[in-house]
Amino acid sequence: MEKLKAELKERIIENLNLEDIEVSDINDNDPLFGEGLGLDSIDALELIVMLDKDYGIKIADPKEGKAIFESINTMATYISENKPA
Amino acid sequence: MDKQVYISKYCHITNNQVFINGELVFENTQTDTTKNYLKSIYKSLDIKYPKFFKMDNFSKIAFLGAEFLLKEEDNKNIAIVFSNNASSLDTDRKHQDSINDLDNYFPSPSIFVYTLPNIGIGEISIRHQLRSENAFFVSEQFNTTQHNTYETSLLTEEKTEQVLGGWVNIDNDEIDVFMYLIGKKGIEKYTKENIQNLYNK
Amino acid sequence: MQTGKQECTQKITLNNHVKKIFITHHQIISPLGFDSASNFEKLKLKKTGLKELKRRNGNVYVGAKVDDDELDTAFSKIGIIDNFTKLEKMMLLTIQNLLDDSNFKITPNTGLIISTTKGNVDCLDPSSPFYKDEKRAYLPTLGKVIQNFFNFKDEAVVLSNACVSGVLAISVASRFIRQEAYQDVIVVSGDLVSEFILSGFTSFQAISSQLCKPYSKNRTGINIGEVAAGIIVTGDVAKLNENSIEITGSASCNDANHISGPSRTGEGLVLSIKSAVKEANIDLKEIDYISAHGTATAFNDEMESIAMGRLGLTNVPLNSLKGYYGHTLGSSGLVESIIGIESLNQNTLIASLGYDENGVTNELNIIKETEEKPLNTFLKTASGFGGCNTAVIFKKATTNG
Structure with missing residues (x-):
């Protein structure tokens, strides 16, 4: 799980072009949207693509994204529970 | 009502240099990629605007040009009229590459949103809080007649007090930016001949 | 300066707005018909051009496309069908219909404005017959094709301002005429339903799989459609008709x-x-x-x-x-x-x-x-x-x- 979380942080920084942010800047429980990393609606859509491309998970209803992408912890939990075998 | 319009400031951005009013203000002949080159210009501006890194190269060059010309402007009544040759093709090709292979098919929303040339105008409007007239034209070469006609109409119809105009082109990593600010005050009369001469400089 | 009715000039307060601008003729090429009149009749009957269509990957979506064969049949009367992209054919035919309908003659004083968001972007697709023509996807090329076909004197004013382009083009036409750059302007607009657009809006989760329901509680997003449209804009009151x-x-x-x-x-x-x-x-x-x-x-x-x-x-x-x-x-x-x-x-x-x-x-x-x-x-x-x-x-x- 820790490995997955570290990997997620790296991928988020890379995929969302968070140029001035380091892996160590992101805490597992920090909110990703709003006052946290300051991600916006396009980033949310990009994370849906990332889950599909990197983890083979398709989110059918984008409204689900809100809960899944709350923090690194919630994302990691969702991925480990839904990753195709 | 025949009001003389003046050019108050202009800038050029090429693949390794930036000029303001014809004077070299930045040079970088070392970088490997367009992305890194544009980042080096951004760093030289000493601003903090993380959204810059999310933009495509086209919006970045538009953003940087505007940054040089608008950083000391308080007026918010500034229209934006840009043109270029390649529209957003530089980014269109990236989106096309992501959908050609049905087995590796991952179109990216953060790329697709930049497949419109006026997004660069949107980025500048957000950065400088300009709720003004904007238009994006596409022509074979920088068409000073079209620019002059449209910009003059915006000024004489009092739709705006100033215009940020120019040619903002990037195609296969070739950068050609010429941007100018026009209004009631300035260093040179705004005519299409003067604009053409400054562009060629 | 020509002005219309006397009482109207009184109302105008802004100094520079004495020249009035009019639309005298218009045309539409759409899945609902190849002229404005038949389009309006279909709308009165609540007929939609939208239907279920298939994506390249087999997925079904709801969209509205102009029938290729119908377009080619109509276009073959004015040009060689294989020499032009679908969008070019739609735009050229729109202008031809405008000219036929109005008896308007293009002169050196007639401007051309083209409104499009993506133009021939489908030519970037390796399956396009125009894929090898590297310049075809460039918007100035589209401008040149239209300009040359009808012998417009000047380079086209190509406007690409996302989804407001078509309305903005009307505004731009008025401004070019007021500045006396042109006496009349022909505006033509067009965009296609392409994989480029469908894939992009799908990644935005914006595409509906049902007929769209604007302003409704249960709306589920957009349908993409294709249309070409054209108008004649003039500042010359002598050219007006009862429908201007x-x-x-x-x-x-x-x-x-x-x-x-x-x-x-x-x-x-x-x-x-x-x-x-x-x-x-x-x-x-x-x-x-x-x-x-x-x-x-x-x-x-x-x-x-x-x-x-x-x-x-x-x-x-x-x-x-x-x-x-x-x-x-x-x-x-x-x-x-x-x-x-x-x-x-x-x-x-x-x-x-x-x-x-x-x-x-x-x-x-x-x-x-x-x-x-x-x-x-x-x-x-x-x-x-x-x-x-x-x-x-x-x-x-x-x-x-």
Whole structure:
């Protein structure tokens, strides 16, 4: 799980072009949207693509994204529970 | 009502240099990629605007040009009229590459949103809080007649007090930016001949 | 300076607006028909051009496409079908129909404005017959093809300003004529339903798998459609006919808020409408009808409702025509303006197809059934990516009361 979380942080920084942010800047429980990393609606859509491309998970209803992408912890939990075998 | 319009400031951005009013203000002949080159210009501006890194190269060059010309402007009544040759093709090709292979098919929303040339105008409007007239034209070469006609109409119809105009082109990593600010005050009369001469400089 | 009726010149307060600008003729090529008249008749009967279509990957979507064979049959009368892309054929045929219908002659004083968001972008697709022609996807090439076909003297003014392009093109045409760059301008618009566009809007989770439902509670997103449209714009009152419509005001204002999400306050749209109304020198109360954008996405429709609420326009009859044509991108503003013009000329309000239950904060006066009503003035609005908004006011040219 820790490995997955570290990997997620790296991928988020890379995929969302968070140029001035380091892996160590992101805490597992920090909110990703709003006052946290300051991600916006396009980033949310990009994370849906990332889950599909990197983890083979398709989110059918984008409204689900809100809960899944709350923090690194919630994302990691969702991925480990839904990753195709 | 025949009001003389003046050019108050202009800038050029090429693949390794930036000029303001014809004077070299930045040079970088070392970088490997367009992305890194544009980042080096951004760093030289000493601003903090993380959204810059999310933009495509086209919006970045538009953003940087505007940054040089608008950083000391308080007026918010500034229209934006840009043109270029390649529209957003530089980014269109990236989106096309992501959908050609049905087995590796991952179109990216953060790329697709930049497949419109006026997004660069949107980025500048957000950065400088300009709720003004904007238009994006596409022509074979920088068409000073079209620019002059449209910009003059915006000024004489009092739709705006100033215009940020120019040619903002990037195609296969070739950068050609010429941007100018026009209004009631300035260093040179705004005519299409003067604009053409400054562009060629 | 030529002016129209005496009483009208009195009303104009802005110094530079003495020259009046009119639309004298219009044409549409769409899945509903190959001229404006048949399109309007179909709309009166609530016929939609939208239907279930198949993506390359087999997925079904709802969209509206112009039939290739029908287009080629019509185009073969004026040109060689294999030499032109589908979009070029649609645009060329639109202009040809405009010329045939009006007996208008293109002179060195006639300007050409082309409105498109993506032009021939489908030529980037390796399966396109024009894939090897590297210059074909460039918009100036599209401009050149149209310019040369009809021998326009000047390079085309190609306008690519996202989803407001079609409305903005009308505004640009007026401004070019007022600046005396041209005496008349032909505006043509067009965009295609391509994999490029479908894949992009799908990644935005914006595409509906059902018929779109603008302003409705259960709206599920947009349908994409393809249309070409064209108008003749003139400042020459000698060219007017009984169906001519005056363009009395226009404006475009940016939200300065977000590049893809519309402003939550509708700021740019409010400013655009205010500025257009001011230029038209009318009171907001004089607007008889609003042809709105209404893409049927959650955020766009809500933004429009906020803007209309702020302006006190929620009681004005309003429709979105996306239920007939889908979202036709750079053509949407022009085709929808043309339908608005026909609405004025036929004193007929067209039902907003797909509407059932109110789904926006400020309930709008959505036109539920097509009905006859005396109309003089209408407002056309559009909003798009990049935070752009445009508003144009149109008025009957022959209201000499």
